[in-house]
Structures are given as structure tokens and as C-alpha cells.
Ligand SMILES: Nc1ncnc2c1ncn2[C@@H]1O[C@H](COP(=O)(O)OP(=O)(O)OP(=O)(O)O)[C@@H](O)[C@H]1O
């Protein structure tokens with residue numbers, strides 16, 4: 130088990146997130162980011178299946194089942210074929226963008242967001258996540274609105290979109306904004322969160338000629354998850370490994386007044402665990418250093434993988450039983466008295482021990498090591514999440530952070546741990562915009578602290 134900490138510093142959030150339930154505003158005038166198609170070479174952010182298929186919906190509060198009526202992606206002629214290399218949308222487009230986006234709800238609180246370009250960034254220990262606005266100047270197809278046509282309809286037919294993009298490199302991020310944020314004026318504000326919003330504040334302000342408005346990282350996470358759960362009907366979902374095809378995923382819509390309380394486990398470089406009672410009442414009840422950074426760091430030491438995607442791909446091809454010691458390796462079968470099954474991992478990577486053996490021993494396959502590593506990290510997070518969920522008597526645990534990547538092994542392991550230990554009492558839920566909670570929250574925050 131990695132180091133875990135249980136800091137219980139009470140966070141006193143300033144102000145509230147925008148009220149998402151305000152009436153429609155009509156005839157807004159919109160100025161938006163100019164964006165070139167050529168700048169995008171990022172991989173898809175969301176799972177192909179989630180984007181393109183008609184998944185079952187199970188209401189999180191009532192458990193009632195309803196069929197999926199609309200695709201999560203707009204029907205722009207390509208919506209059933211997931212993009213392999215998504216291109217960010219131009220500032221004003223007649224087609225729906227292929228990158229994941231959310232349509233900004235029409236409400237008073239968001240009115241000002243639509244008058245000028247709005248940009249927010251979450252600079253974490255590993256990745257830089259950007260959320261920015263753009264506009265569709267034509268009606269979006271009705272089926273793309275998840276049955277919420279009224280809510281999003283503007284009189285002039287325009288829709289303001291919130292777009293999502295990530296970077297691994299600060300220079301690329303700055304260059305991207307230089308290119309696309311063409312209407313920016315000296316004194317404009319970039320909304321920021323994450324450790325890098327402190328560490329790189331001077332560079333960002335100097336290079337982009339903007340002021341920086343900072344939102345606390347935890348506050349951003351909560352604002353972000355609150356917005357996504359309350360406005361994006363099919364934001365959260367459960368994962369069912371033993372089901373077939375699209376049945377592996379089930380959307381879990383939840384009424385806005387039933388969202389709280391819940392546990393948020395944000396798995397980035399490290400892990401933050403938050404008990405959330407309302408958008409303005411939350412507490413970081415724990416954390417762990419054994420997160421996404423651990424998987425990537427150890428993976429790069431122990432395998433030839435060159436990046437996260439290669440490592441994850443290796444893990445998906447590997448067989449951990451070649452490197453992990455299972456209960457059956459120790460007992461010769463199950464340990465029935467403790468109800469420990471024969472194939473349960475007794476010791477992660479315990480078969481890699483070479484002390485006292487000849488150096489010529491067959492080396493372990495990197496795929497098997499990667500799989501063992503992913504299971505080790507995910508199992509640990511799953512058990513920790515369960516323990517915090519139980520401690521605070523919470524029935525729903527949302528997992529966020531870029532580590533998850535809607536990976537089947539990761540989600541299976543987390544869901545299994547939660548389900549197994551809680552005997553089905555607690556539910557593990559995932560989020561389509563898992564890696565963007567912080568950036569989304571910072572995008573929404575009106576009360577961030579100005580740094581000039
Ligand atoms: N393309 C990628 N490149 C690097 N890491 C990735 C990638 N895709 C997923 N990851 C995983 O996501 C993790 C980073 O997640 P995230 O962006 O949510 O955290 P962060 O904000 O960088 O870190 P922290 O919140 O701890 O400061 C990495 O440690 C890695 O495990």
C-alpha cells in the first residue's frame with residue numbers, strides 16, 4: 130500500500146457556482162475564439178463506444194431504466210463513426226465539432242460567458258487541460274441535444290459550446306492559445322487552476338499578455354463536477370465488465386437536486402478524495418501519492434513504453450498472472466476460510482523477485498508488468514475509495530482525473546473493488562469529461578483570485 134494521507138482541512142469556498150437553473154436568455158451577441166483546424170493532433174478524449182452508441186440509461190436515484198434516445202454526439206453525418214484524430218471546432222462552425230463538447234445551458238448566470246471568448250486552464254502535475262468557448266451559428270440537430278432542445282435553444286439559432294483539449298507541454302499550450310484566442314485584448318483574463326497556475330503564472334501572463342484569475346483546485350473540481358452532472362444528462366456512467374458490447378456501459382443520469390452527497394475520487398498525478406455535500410460544502414478527506422503518476426513513472430522504469438498510451442495498451446495485452454503471486458500460488462487453490470479466491474492477487478509483482486536466482490532467468494514480459502502495475506494502482510485506489518465511502522456513509526463514488534481514460538481494466542478493477550467490499554451498497558461512477566473537472570470548474574468560477 131502506498132502512503133495515504135488523511136488531511137481533513139476544511140475548505141471554505143468563496144461564493145457559489147453559477148445557478149444552472151435560470152431561465153432562457155434570447156438574442157445574445159457572441160464573440161468567440163478563432164480556431165484553426167490544423168492545430169489539433171490530440172487523440173480522442175472519450176471512449177469511442179460512449180460517444181457513438183445508444184446506451185442504456187438507469188436513473189441513479191430511482192433505478193428506473195430508459196432507452197437512450199439520442200446519440201451523445203451530434204448527428205453531423207459522422208456521429209456514428211468515432212473520430213480517430215479529432216479536430217477542434219473552428220470558432221464559428223456550421224457543423225458540430227468532433228471533439229468532446231458540452232452545450233452551454235441558456236441561463237442568466239452564463240450570459241456574460243457568451244459575450245467574449247472565455248478560456249480556462251488546469252495545469253496539473255502531468256497534464257494541461259484547457260476548456261474554452263466557441264459558437265455554432267446554425268441549429269444543432271435535435272438528436273444531438275439529448276432531448277433538451279428547449280433548454281439550449283437560442284432564438285437566433287446559435288449555440289455556445291464548451292470545448293475540451295489537453296496538452297502535455299506548456300509551450301504547445303501557449304502556442305495553441307496564441308493562435309486561437311485572436312480576439313484577446315491586454316487585460317483579458319485567463320481562468321486558471323492547479324499547481325501550475327502558481328508555478329507558471331508569470332510565463333502565462335507574459336507570453337499571452339493576459340491577467341490570470343486563479344481558482345482553488347478543489348473548488349474547481351467541485352464546480353466542474355456539479356456543472357457536468359447537472360447539465361449533461363449522459364455525463365456519468367457505470368461500467369459492467371461481464372456484459373457484452375455496449376451493455377458494458379450504462380448512463381446514470383441524476384436529478385440536480387439528488388446529486389449530493391457523494392464522494393469524488395480524483396485520480397491525477399496523485400489522488401485527492403473529497404466528500405461533497407453541496408457545491409459549496411465539501412472537504413478533502415484524504416489523498417494518496419499512489420496515482421496516475423505512479424503508474425506512468427513505474428511503467429516507464431519497468432517497460433519500454435514511450436508514453437502513457439503505449440503503457441496502457443501494453444497493460445491491456447498483458448497477463449498479470451505471470452508476474453503477480455496469486456492466492457493459488459501460495460495455497461495451491463483458494464483460501465476458503467477467508468473467502469479468498471484462487472485467482473486473487475496475493476502479492477503484486479511478487480513473481481518478479483530475483484533474489485537468490487540466476488541472472489539468466491527469463492525476463493518478464495513488459496505487457497505482463499504493465500498489467501500488474503495497472504491492477505496494483507487501481508486495486509489500491511478502489512479499496513481506498515470504498516473505505517472513505519463507508520466512513521462517510523456515501524452511496525455514490527464518482528471517479529475523475531485523466532488516469533482513468535475510460536480504460537476497461539481500470540474501471541473494472543475500481544468497480545469490482547467498490548462492489549465487492551460494499552456488497553453492492555456503493556456504486557462506482559465514471560465521467561465522460563473525467564480529466565476536465567478542474568478546468569471546467571475554473572471556467573465557471575466568477576470569484577477567482579486575480580494575479581496581475
Ligand atoms: N496522454 C497522457 N499523457 C500523460 N498522462 C496521461 C495521459 N493520459 C492519461 N494520463 C494519466 O493521467 C494522469 C494525469 O491526470 P490529470 O491530468 O487528471 O492530473 P494532473 O492534473 O496532471 O495531476 P495533479 O492533479 O495530481 O496535479 C497521468 O499521471 C497519467 O497517469
Ligand SMILES: CC(C)(CO)[C@@H](O)C(=O)NCCC(=O)O
Nearest residue numbers: 134398399400401415416417418
Ligand atoms: C498535490 C495534488 C493536490 C496536486 O494536484 C495531488 O497531486 C494530490 O492530491 N496528491 C496526493 C497528495 C496526498 O498524499 O494527499
